[in-house]
Amino acid sequence: MNTLKNTAKVRSAWTGGFWKNRWDACRDHMIPHMWEILDDKELSHCWENFLIADGQAEGEHVDPPFWDGDLFKWLQAAIRVYGDSDQQEWLDRIDAIIDTITRIQRDDGYLFTYSAIQHRNNADYEDLQEANNFEMYNLGHLISAAVVHHQVTGKTNFLDVGIKAAAFLASLFDETRGAVPRTAVCPSHYMGLAELYQVTGDEQYIELLEKLIALRDRVEDGTDDNQDRIPLGEHREILGHGVRATYLYAGVTDLYRATGDSKYAEVVQAVWNDLVSKKIYITGGCAPLYDGVSPYGSWEHDKIQRTHQSFGRAYELPNTAGYNETCASIGNYLWNYRMASAFGDGVYGDYMERAIYNSILSGIDLAGEKYFYTNALRCVHDLPYDLKWGRHREAYLTCFCCPPNVVRTLAETQDRLAITHGDGIAYLMYGDARTTFEREDGTGATLRMRSDYPWDGEISIVVEERAGTAAFPVTLRIPAWADGWCLSVNGQAVDATADNGFVELQRDWQAGDRIELSLPMAVTLNESHPMVEETRNHVAVTRGPIVYCLETADLPAGTAISDAYIDPDTPFTFAKTDIGGTGLGVLRGQLHVSRAPAWTADTLYRSRALPEFESIPATLVPYFAWDNRDQGEMTVWLPLQPTDSQGAS
Structure with missing residues (x-):
């Protein structure tokens, strides 16, 4: 097994709908706006730290040591959306940033603006002595950005910077210092090394990844906070810092994908x-x-x-x-x-x-x-x-x-819309997009997906072009929430069952072939396990992949979120609306507002009051879209309205 080294290529681009809207907003506003923040030395001092480290400005390092990694993350986004565009201003800016980074990097591959500034100002700094300086985290994001630059542009100048950074990580094993095992906080470098292996095919990066992960077991007096209290092979629960944990296990999953070693799969x-x-x-x-x-x-x-x-x-x-x-x-x-x-x-x-x-x-x-x-x-x-x-x-x-x-x-x-899956392609997400699947021998196809997902569950995939023999499986994810889904090819119903959440369609695809998948999107009231004490007798409302919430903007003036109850038999209808210039799907129905006596700050318990309820029209908005209007209250979980048998109506 080596799914990391799969030579087939899958490339996708949003062409419309929800994700094209968000992607365009990212390109046209989010990235430029964030650059203004990073470039503002009075506000963030992020880019100013790089200029000082390069000798283009004078001063001291200001603000967190992980600013380097944050600049690299932003740069990765800018490369992804502008790297193959005709926006020359952004291309020039990206090149200038990469040139500055290249000059700051030491010959051994180490790069940390705080260290560079300290040495420029004739002060001492010893590498990797303080885990919370995030040097490995910064280098990991540097490597990931360099890989994306190569994938998007085909150039190698920034990739060479990433390769040198990996060489520095490798050098740690030549003379392992006492502090080194503790430096794997928010270990983005695990994913970065796996990505570097994917574009170079050089096995040394997988070997290095395995060594770095094994290095964690050498930590003395480790902590659950950093997932190094016990050896990795004994991990069976998720504990500690959320970013450190998820980045760690993403890296271990990459290692399993490359080696097929079952001990990593078990973890x-x-x-x-x-x-x-x-x-x-x-x-x-x-x-x-x-x-x-x-x-x-x-x-x-x-x-x-x-x-x-x-x-x-x-x-x-x-x-x-x-x-x-x-x-x-x-x-x-x-x-x-x-x-x-x-x-x-x-x-x-x-x-x-x-x-x-x-x-x-x-x-x-x-x-x-x-x-x-x-x-x-x-x-x-x-x-x-x-x-x-x-x-x-x-x-x-x-x-x-x-x-x-x-x-x-x-x-x-x-x-991440689609991945290689066996000899073919598997869709993980849906939307309006064009995807090209190309195998090492040059065969494959271009598929065009049309859908108003996530607002609508009707998905159409047409084979636009085929290259050579186009016999391969197209695999579709069937979400667990999609009860009663149906599937057809060229208008003929397909009698299929989902296996491990996927349905596989194997055929010799011809230009014009059409796959149609229908995912019913019922409004669902979800309850939690009874041991989640805060949400006992509450429900959360979902439709398809979207979780909905209630904001006070959609309640009568003066009504608190805590006064709103839901009748589980009340139907909700789906509708399109606009919030902040963005088209969204909302749910409309009835909620019930309690008119029980208000609680006072000095009362912890009282005899149960029997509230009266007033029915009101209500709108639930997608959770991701809350706080885009007035700064009001919000809740995802809604308490169930008491029934008559409970003494209220």
Whole structure:
């Protein structure tokens, strides 16, 4: 097995619909707007750090050490959308940025603006002595950006920078220093090395990836926060920091894809099952806790281990205080993409789309100018305590890692639309797109998909062109929510059942052949496991891959989110509307507003009041689109209206 080295190529581009709208917004507004932030030395000082490190400016390094990685993530997005365009201004800017990065890089491949500035200012700095300086994380994002530059442009100048960075990582094994094992925080370099292997075919990068992952087991007094308390081979639960965890297991999945070693499969499958069965939000968000202790660090009080931005115990999924850093959702998406490629199961595609449509898109507003660091499932004003991060999007975040991560993820959505699958192609996502499938011998086809997905479940795929013999399987993901789906080829119904979430169509495809897939999109009321205590007797409303929420903008003035109840028998209808200049699908129906006495701040318990309810028309909006109007309250989970038998009506 080596799915990483599959020589067939799949290339896709959005041609219309939902994702073309978001991709165009990314190209025309999100990326340029973010460059203004990164280039503003009074605000972020991000690009200024590079200029100082290169000697083009004077001064000190300002702001977080992971600014380097954030610049590389933004650069990856810019390369993806402008690299093969005719927008000369952006092409020149990208080239200038790459030239500056190249000059800063040391001969041994190491690159860190903080270190370069320290040495320019005649101050000492020893590499890799402080794990939270994120040097490996920065290098990983550098390598990924360099790989994308080569894939998009065909040039090798930036790829050479990535190769030198990988050489620096390899040199760590020539003389391993004591601090080195601890440097794998938010280990983007695992994925970066796998991507470098994919474009070069050089086995040394897989060998290096395996060594770096094995190096984690040499950490002394490791922590659950960084997933190195116990050896990797013993991992069966997801614990600790959400980005560190999802990036780690994405890298281990890449290693399994390259080597086929079952010990890695056993780890990632067990940990993934723990995530999706006990520790993930319905939005695809993950890592709910800002500060806490490891579940395995509390029995001996002198050995308590702190965790942050982390997973907690099974079913510990708070809503108002839920953390769900945007980067953790992206890590979850990237990991599931690799799991789909590794194990050929459509369930991973289900979790990919749940994350991208909900907890990732929510990280940036519809205009592309404001950002969420955290993605809670309920926003309540006038809390009696402060939260680490605000519950409304902000134009600038002092920890800016999430915004460029969102932008690069949106810029690359079409690259994860479809994958090679056996001898053919498998669709993981749907939308309006054109996909070219080409095998090593030059045979293949170009397929054109048309759909208003995610608002509509009707999907049509036409073979536009074929190259040589076009006999290969086209495999379609059947989402778990799509009860009663049906499929036809050239107007003839196909009697098929989904196997591991996929349906495979094998034939000698001819130009003009048409596949039609219908995915019924019923409005569904979802309940949670009873051990998720916050959502007992609540439901969350979904339609297709979209999770919906209620905002106070759609309630009568003065009505709190906590006063809104749902009758499970009330029907909802789907409608198109516009929010912030973006066309969206919303749900319209009836909710019920409680007129029970208001709670006071000094009352914790009281005799049960018997509320009266007033029925009101209500609109539910996609979770990703909340906070694009007034800064009101919001909730995903709605309490069920008490029945007459419970003493209220």
